[in-house]
Amino acid sequence: MNGHRQAHEDDESVGHGGAGHGLGAFGIVDTTLREGEQFAGAHYTTAQKGAIASALDAFGVEYLELTSPVASPRSFRDAQALVHQGLRARLLVHVRCTLADARAAVATGVHGVNLFYGTSQLLRQHSHRKSLNEIVDEAGEVISLVRESGREVRFSSEDAFRSDPAELRDLFLAIDALGVDRVGVADTVGVATPRQVYALVSGLRAAGVRAGIEFHGHDDSGCAVANSFAALEAGARFLDTTVLGIGERNGITPLGSLVARLYTVDPALVGKYALRLLAPLDHLVAGIVGVEIPFNTPITGSRAFTHKAGVHTNAVLRDPRTYEAIDPTHFGVDRSLEISHSLTGRAAVRSRATQLGLSLDDSRLRALTTQIKSLGDTRRLTMDDVDRLLLGDNARRGDGAGPPGPPIGAPTMRGEP
Numbered sequence: 001m002n003g004h005r006q007a008h009e010d011d012e013s014v015g016h017g018g019a020g021h022g023l024g025a026f027g028i029v030d031t032t033l034r035e036g037e038q039f040a041g042a043h044y045t046t047a048q049k050g051a052i053a054s055a056l057d058a059f060g061v062e063y064l065e066l067t068s069p070v071a072s073p074r075s076f077r078d079a080q081a082l083v084h085q086g087l088r089a090r091l092l093v094h095v096r097c098t099l100a101d102a103r104a105a106v107a108t109g110v111h112g113v114n115l116f117y118g119t120s121q122l123l124r125q126h127s128h129r130k131s132l133n134e135i136v137d138e139a140g141e142v143i144s145l146v147r148e149s150g151r152e153v154r155f156s157s158e159d160a161f162r163s164d165p166a167e168l169r170d171l172f173l174a175i176d177a178l179g180v181d182r183v184g185v186a187d188t189v190g191v192a193t194p195r196q197v198y199a200l201v202s203g204l205r206a207a208g209v210r211a212g213i214e215f216h217g218h219d220d221s222g223c224a225v226a227n228s229f230a231a232l233e234a235g236a237r238f239l240d241t242t243v244l245g246i247g248e249r250n251g252i253t254p255l256g257s258l259v260a261r262l263y264t265v266d267p268a269l270v271g272k273y274a275l276r277l278l279a280p281l282d283h284l285v286a287g288i289v290g291v292e293i294p295f296n297t298p299i300t301g302s303r304a305f306t307h308k309a310g311v312h313t314n315a316v317l318r319d320p321r322t323y324e325a326i327d328p329t330h331f332g333v334d335r336s337l338e339i340s341h342s343l344t345g346r347a348a349v350r351s352r353a354t355q356l357g358l359s360l361d362d363s364r365l366r367a368l369t370t371q372i373k374s375l376g377d378t379r380r381l382t383m384d385d386v387d388r389l390l391l392g393d394n395a396r397r398g399d400g401a402g403p404p405g406p407p408i409g410a411p412t413m414r415g416e417p
Ligand SMILES: [Zn+2]
Pocket: 035, 188, 216, 218, 247, 248, 252
């Protein structure tokens, strides 16, 4: 049992966390194909599941979690089909902790089985009415079945943050002794705070839980990313995500947001992932489930790298690091500067004039910037308004250089719509 677990500790699939920040190696368990299928807008076809799996695999997540094969006949067939897709990521199915579900899970041919059980007082009273001892006894049989099939096995406690911490610790120690690869802590209703997550995960480690700890956090109160990061700081090894955070209600930790969180600590933490594939991945899933990527989404949101105020654009033109903690070029996305508004500044206007092939002296630049600011106070301006102003001024002054278009690598200059 120990050897089994030790092999997993050294598993290449979870990568290495890098140094200096105290964070250990971790792996992402992406559950867009399970939790994400529980999102109100998701009705994946078999082909769409294949496309999402391929895109996540190309990005480099370590695990893909799939819907329970007992949920529907097609769920079973789709899991089998994904097994034959030749992905690098390991495939897991998410099933209730029963022998029947575990047998179906094993029959699909996936690499691992994720068992879940409700451990809060509420779920124990209203859902299954089992005592903790009964849960451990039942889980023991199911875990044995999965282990004997040669699959990885995870046992996860639903609603862990409304469960009694002492009971949860005893339960996980008992489950750990049964030889699971991972134990999962789920903030099923999104109530945990980062401090609570840190305390629970580090408490389980201190109590002697040896299996890798996995964290699954819902975003009902906006803490999912912070909670996932706190779990990692506390020693969790596996973090659950979905693309754009889709899932039950308002979903869980978004993959891209977690990547942003880790990148700002140390880009090396996410160096194992194909970062330039994040934006196509977000767009793929947004299209499939019929949502826009929210404007405030880290990295791939439409405004993630848009700079507006004169003070900001001036500094960004000199050195983008002044107002960007994340380098958009690492993710293959564009930076843009908004200059057609009353908060604009001379540096931004000069930059646009240069893109248009114009050379303005300081006094003209000052006058034109003032003019743009005044106009912007009276109405919403567009980039065309600004360009007309700059080019018109230039034509009046008798130098008819035509607009050559922005040079390669220049930030996009964006007007208000
Ligand atoms: Zn969930």
